[in-house]
Amino acid sequence: MKYNIAVLFGGESVEHEVSIISAHQAMAALDSEKYNVIPVYISKDRKLFCSEQLFDMNIYRNLNELKNRVPQVYFVADQNKVILRPVKSGFFGPKDLATIDVAIPVMHGTNGEDGTIQGFLEMYKLPYAGCDLIAAAVGQDKVIQKHTLENSGLPVTNWFWFYGREIDTKKDEILNQAQRIGYPLILKPACTGSSVGINIAHNEEEYLWAFEEAARYDSKVITEKVVRPMREINCSVLGEPTDAVTSVLEEVFHGEDSEILDFHDKYEQGNSKGAKAQTGAVKSSAGMVSTSRKVNPELPEGVAEEIRHLALETFRTLGASGVCRIDFLMDAESNQVFVNEINTIPGSLAYYLWSDAGIPFPQLMDKLVELALERDRRRQNMIFSYDTDLLKNYSEPSGAKGAKR
Ligand SMILES: Nc1ncnc2c1ncn2[C@@H]1O[C@H](COP(=O)(O)OP(=O)(O)O)[C@@H](O)[C@H]1O
Ligand SMILES: [Mg+2]
Incomplete structure (x- = not known):
């Protein structure tokens, strides 16, 4: 039996284009004797697309046009299977594109490498390659x-962090900590990638600029000693x-x-x-x-x-x-x-x-x-839920109707 492998790539990330390249390298390396490879492209506005056309690198030259040419799809959990179904159904109803056995996310940075796509796949109980949700997020x-x-x-470099917004209320504290570690310092947004928003500061003036710059990309800003x-x-x-x-x-x-x-x-x-x-x-x-x-x-x-x-x-x-x-x-x-x-x-x-x-x-x-x-096999042996009598015996306290706790 050949496994149906969905390779997920793209996504709302500054590394969108890099992900397209990585995914094509990965798809070419999947052995066609063992696997049916299903390319699933996620656009920058988070829509899913799937078709054979996605194997051709030329289609990514115009990403807006791609969205008109390739069918948009969504995941459906049906009995014990996960199916890719087109959003636009034909005259005789939806014609499913594929059943997925394993997903391989090849997405870099936000909304892909950070637990987002892993959480999405967890909801479908679909086996997926790479880090799980928590490891990806951390x-x-x-x-x-x-x-x-x-x-x-x-061993990590000497460092500290603040929320970007705290530059208004804790400026002296931030600058004191920076001084204590000593310039030059490198400032980074907590969650980007590909060096986006990262700058080196050699003095206080540059520090404040680099802090603002990093804060444009994430709510948290890291300051580190430059090695x-x-x-x-x-x-x-x-x-x-x-x-x-x-x-x-x-x-x-x-x-x-x-x-x-x-x-x-x-x-x-x-x-x-x-x-x-x-x-x-x-x-x-x-x-x-x-x-x-x-x-x-x-x-x-x-x-x-x-x-x-x-x-x-x-x-x-x-x-x-x-x-x-x-x-x-x-x-x-x-x-x-x-x-x-x-x-x-x-x-x-x-x-x-x-x-x-x-x-x-x-x-x-x-x-x-x-x-x-x-x-996936190991997880199937773990206990994630158990039946209780909690709701059977539940009686609403008087006067608490609709109360949210
Ligand atoms: N403490 C440091 N001292 C000197 N250079 C650093 C330090 N931290 C990062 N860099 C430089 O910045 C680059 C990007 O930083 P990194 O933490 O890897 O962020 P990204 O997730 O964007 O790749 C590194 O590849 C390295 O060249
Ligand atoms: Mg890096």
Whole structure:
């Protein structure tokens, strides 16, 4: 039996376009002998679309036109199945497009990587690949994530956070905390991605500007000590919290004209600056593969092992599953390593780190499907509800009609 695999991508996120690229790479890697691949595109206004046309990258050149050409669909839970049904039904009623066995969200950032789509899939009890709702949400919110990692003894940079709105009422307190850590500082919105809204401040004036800027993207603003001189090392982890493996490591480089790895560095560098060329079936577009990187970088003795260990601990602590990428900052002077963040749905699903570790992309996709089904099987044995006599014996207290407690 072939599994019907729905690959979900797009979504209301600044990484919408990157997600389209990652999803196409993933769909090309799903073995057509084992799976029927069903592309499900989520537009920026959160509508779902499905048809064979979505395999063609040309259709994304005009996203508004796409919405007129491809049928809009919705999920229906019918008996024990989840069905994709067109919104516009024909003369003889709706003609279902497909039954879904497993969903693979390949969505980056808000409304996709942050628990939103995971919660949507949970409502349908549909097995899905990658982190569950909680891990995805914690992985997206840098404030909750840092608290969780710090409390578990994982090394993070010196940091603090405030709500963006508090700059009006707590300005002195915020500036004092900034002063205590010492400039330069890096300011980030709690929940974006792709370096959007992130800036470095070298003094108070720049700090206030960067704070306002970060507050435009999220209600919470993080302030962190800048690690400098710094090297950025990433490691992918594959598995489930208690049973996972690490990939090869990569070092990523930012352009000389910016102090951080920005959107351009991540996705738009092409194969200039020695970026790794793609291999295998997925040659159409680059996505995260464009980043200027070095696989298996030379590191001071013991650092690679330390990073691998910290990657597994981070994955476990955050309750992650599937394929994630955990990013580290290394102080190039002291060799001290900090966990920067987890990416629970990394660009290009970090496949390039696995092909170098001996797991080709199709095998990585098999593993994601397997893990999704395995988690679903385990959940079926858990108790989520039980029958009670609570309502049978309930009698409304007098005078409390309609009262809300
Ligand atoms: N504490 C830090 N010191 C120096 N550079 C940093 C620090 N934190 C982040 N950066 C730089 O900013 C980039 C984006 O920050 P990150 O926390 O990874 O946000 P995003 O979720 O947008 O990727 C990093 O890849 C790195 O280049
Ligand atoms: Mg990052």
